[in-house]
Amino acid sequence: MKNSILARISLQDLAAIGEFLEPFVLRERIVLHEPRKSLDHVYFIESGLVSLRIVAAGSILETAVIGYHGAVGASSLLGGHLPTHQSVVLFPGSAHRIRVEDLRRLMTDRPGIREQLSRYAQALSLHSAQAGLCGVRHDREKRLACWICLASDAVDADVLPITHDYLSSVLGLRRAGVTETLIRFEGQGLIRKMRGVLKLDERKSLEQKACSCYKLISGAYAACESTGSAMEPML
Numbered sequence: 001m002k003n004s005i006l007a008r009i010s011l012q013d014l015a016a017i018g019e020f021l022e023p024f025v026l027r028e029r030i031v032l033h034e035p036r037k038s039l040d041h042v043y044f045i046e047s048g049l050v051s052l053r054i055v056a057a058g059s060i061l062e063t064a065v066i067g068y069h070g071a072v073g074a075s076s077l078l079g080g081h082l083p084t085h086q087s088v089v090l091f092p093g094s095a096h097r098i099r100v101e102d103l104r105r106l107m108t109d110r111p112g113i114r115e116q117l118s119r120y121a122q123a124l125s126l127h128s129a130q131a132g133l134c135g136v137r138h139d140r141e142k143r144l145a146c147w148i149c150l151a152s153d154a155v156d157a158d159v160l161p162i163t164h165d166y167l168s169s170v171l172g173l174r175r176a177g178v179t180e181t182l183i184r185f186e187g188q189g190l191i192r193k194m195r196g197v198l199k200l201d202e203r204k205s206l207e208q209k210a211c212s213c214y215k216l217i218s219g220a221y222a223a224c225e226s227t228g229s230a231m232e233p234m235l
Contacts (some may be wrong), residue, residue, distance in 0.1 A: 003044040004069045013112045021096040026089045033087040041097040042073040048093015052085045062170035063128040075121040081167045119224035134213045134234025142211035149214050158200040
């Protein structure tokens with residue numbers, strides 16, 4: 001299992017949950033969850049990238065991206081309420097999914113599974129909250145660098161099949177401004193732009209361009225995978 005949550009649970013818990021997992025192909029633009037609708041499945045991502053976003057009045061605002069570190073739908077299951085976000089596949093890949101009723105029963109019977117999902121949900125909650133602050137407090141260059149680094153972490157790759165239009169829409173930025181910033185990054189040797197693809201060439205330097213949100217969010221995921229304690233949000 002490449003999924004970090006499944007990789008961290010005990011062999012006994014993995015055997016128990018494995019009986020209910022089924023492989024699922026993540027095709028680009030598939031909607032996994034709609035807001036304010038009951039969940040049918042939770043998806044443990046193995047590869048690819050899922051965009052968690054708020055949709056209102058014809059506009060979208062992305063609050064987090066979920067890759068192999070996470071599980072789509074787990075937070076709503078733990079919270080006991082209907083999901084408020086839409087989950088859409090951004091990069092194609094694969095996942096293992098489980099029916100909500102089966103996972104809920106396993107979480108009751110096996111505290112280790114609940115604990116790992118709770119740790120992840122805490123980090124994802126911080127990610128979403130910090131993304132909201134970032135959109136108001138940080139400039140275009142810092143936000144773009146942050147998004148690119150977080151997406152790269154989520155898919156464990158330095159090549160991202162992403163367009164200027166997408167970055168513009170989910171970050172609420174003018175497309176011309178996105179293009180201008182990416183051209184500047186390319187001129188500095190940080191990335192290379194190809195048709196529909198961004199390649200990270202100087203990852204560490206790009207991280208230095210990112211706002212403080214990058215270290216905070218990536219640190220929260222790292223903490224949930226070790227001690228289970230995520231960091232507090234900051235401006």
